Amino acid sequence: MSRRLPAALLLLLPLACAPAEEPNVAETGESETGSEQAPPPTWHQDVAPLIYERCTGCHTADGIAPFALTEYASAAQFADAIVTATESREMPPFLAQATEECTPPHGFEDDPTLSDEELEMLRVWAEAGAPEGDPETAAPLPAPPSLELTTKHDRYTIPGSITVDGNDDQHVCWVVDPELSEGLFGYRFLKGIQVNPGNSRVVHHVLVYTATNQPDTGEDGRYDCFGAPSGNITGLLAAWAPGSVPAIVPDGMGMAVPEDTQIVINVHYHPTGGGAEVDDSTSIDIEWLQDDEGDPIPPENVALLYLDGNGSGLMSPPFEIPAGEPNHIEEQMVNVSGLLNAIGGSGPIKLWSVGTHMHYVGTEMLMGRVNAETNEAECLIHTPRWDFNWQRGYSYDAAFEDYPELSASDRIYMRCHYDNSLGNPFVAEVLAEQGLDAPVDVYLGDDTLDEMCLGILGLSVPLSSLLP
Structure with missing residues (x-):
């Protein structure tokens, strides 16, 4: 099942246009009684910086979302839908929440949850007709949230292909020899890892292990493995499911990868019911804990x-x-x-x-x-x-x-x-x-x-x- 956004965000909403002979009270800042009101938020001065910071990791050209929010015209078209999705807390997607029965010991890193003040700003902007503001005095735009490892030292790709069809799930272990260079104390230490599903229509979840004594996989480099790999499992490096972002360990830490290990990419495939699908490109990217010369650093x-x-x-x-x-x-x-x-x-x-x-x-x-x-x-x-x-x-x-x-x-x-x-x-x-x-x-x-x-x-x- 591929990642989906709420139905409210898929509605194509017409742009709101006020008749020329009836000035928009919200835009002029003047009420019907003539008293002054605070001008509404505008795209270039207020809304765009928030959207770029919290939304454009997905809502960008060729992103995983069905439409981009990087330009005023598109954002204005979806202004009401943005309000609906954010006020319901469906967007931005971040499932962990502080609730009446749960106050975690700390907040969470990279939490995109909008504050009440930010939700109010988006609502007022939409109700005012989504004014654009002056592009000449636009506020600086922050970098969008990254869904990729910023540093990738190695990529390991499944060594064969598989066809997923019919109604039965398949559980497959792909075995990769990483051919690691010499590390420290018999280990290389991993700083970050990213799982890249080759065919998101059928990749249900992925677990990445370090292991030894793997079965003979033949030419296609895989064997069936329901539940967990065979052989001697020495560690779990990553757990991926739809919505996952790269896993980066905190400063001062590293995940231990034995120098003589095999890497097992355990993929659960779920058929779509709509015909055969092929995966030949699921992969993992790794950032090692090392200095600029490539020498390993001990955590x-x-x-x-x-x-x-x-x-x-x-x-x-x-x-x-x-x-x-x-x-x-x-x-x-x-x-x-x-x-x-x-x-x-x-x-x-x-x-x-x-x-x-x-x-x-x-x-x-x-x-x-x-x-x-x-x-x-x-x-x-x-x-x-x-x-x-x-x-x-x-x-x-x-x-x-x-x-x-x-x-x-x-x-x-x-x-x-x-x-x-x-x-x-x-x-x-x-x-x-x-x-x-x-x-x-x-x-x-x-x-x-x-x-x-x-x-x-x-x-x-x-x-x-x-x-x-």
């Missing part, structure tokens, strides 16, 4: 990506979402002690990033931590308006010393809400792709018609704790 702390939940610690088994049920909840409580044993190392375990993951039946997810000794609880993230098409990781906007620190007595709590009725448009669409016209019981699993309740944790441990 103070090693960044790790960890996935948990998905039935682990299920509080009311079994995991089953009845057909037609519009508000079903699953809860999980996972002991952190198992997580700490899994990642190894010693020293303080910092939590610098969080994320949530469900499929199309999901509508809301909350994740927090509870200390078993003190019973103190802290909400880590809440995505109250879940949308499969706008997923990403959320890094805390805080200094390293202020990141939450996990202890062995902590437990991670996850609560996932689901709507398995035809009132959920995503359910109706996925059923139609499968040739079905009524909801079915949904269980835990990897396929598109299965569901998940998965927490994504970005952790760090001191580099010294992992060295011999």
